[in-house]
Amino acid sequence: xxxxxxxxxxxxxxxxxxxxxxxxxxxxxxxxxxxxxxxxxxxxxxxxxxxxxxxxxxxxxxxxxxxxxxxxxxxxxxxxxxxxxxxxxxxxxxxxxxxxxxxxxxxxxxxxxxxxxxxxxxxxxxxxxxxxxxxxxxxxxxxxxxxxxxxxxxxxxxxxxxxxxxxxxxx
Numbered sequence: 001x002x003x004x005x006x007x008x009x010x011x012x013x014x015x016x017x018x019x020x021x022x023x024x025x026x027x028x029x030x031x032x033x034x035x036x037x038x039x040x041x042x043x044x045x046x047x048x049x050x051x052x053x054x055x056x057x058x059x060x061x062x063x064x065x066x067x068x069x070x071x072x073x074x075x076x077x078x079x080x081x082x083x084x085x086x087x088x089x090x091x092x093x094x095x096x097x098x099x100x101x102x103x104x105x106x107x108x109x110x111x112x113x114x115x116x117x118x119x120x121x122x123x124x125x126x127x128x129x130x131x132x133x134x135x136x137x138x139x140x141x142x143x144x145x146x147x148x149x150x151x152x153x154x155x156x157x158x159x160x161x162x163x164x165x166x167x168x169x170x171x
Contacts, residue, residue, distance in 0.1 A: 048097040078122035091129035103142040
């Protein structure tokens with residue numbers, strides 16, 4: 001898998017371009033890990049740049065509505081996101097970065113809930129983070145719109161937790 005063109009701005013090196021031919025996902029993970037460990041960029045910022053680069057890399061970025069090609073591209077980066085997004089706090093920050101990106105890029109507004117679902121299915125974001133985001137930790141940008149879009153998923157997650165708990169009690 002090859003990483004699309006992305007620009008990562010760091011304090012010491014300025015802009016660094018990452019091209020399809022030069023970097024694969026493992027190289028990108030090493031680069032992000034190195035940049036965050038040396039405090040050239042914060043992890044949330046690196047996630048924001050990476051997500052933006054993926055979102056803006058295809059033909060869908062200029063279309064009025066974003067199609068399935070975006071989701072297929074996003075799925076290729078699940079291992080990279082999973083390697084970076086390790087803590088519950090980082091999961092919440094990542095959800096907020098995606099929310100803010102979708103708010104700022106109106107053609108991505110409708111992708112938010114499916115994007116979060118893909119990241120949930122890929123074990124990048126856990127149900128507790130999604131539920132916590134929904135009730136307490138969401139960004140104010142487009143709050144009502146995003147909470148409405150996520151209502152069904154949060155309800156589904158809460159019911160799945162209750163069913164799981166009931167099954168454990170029965171054993």
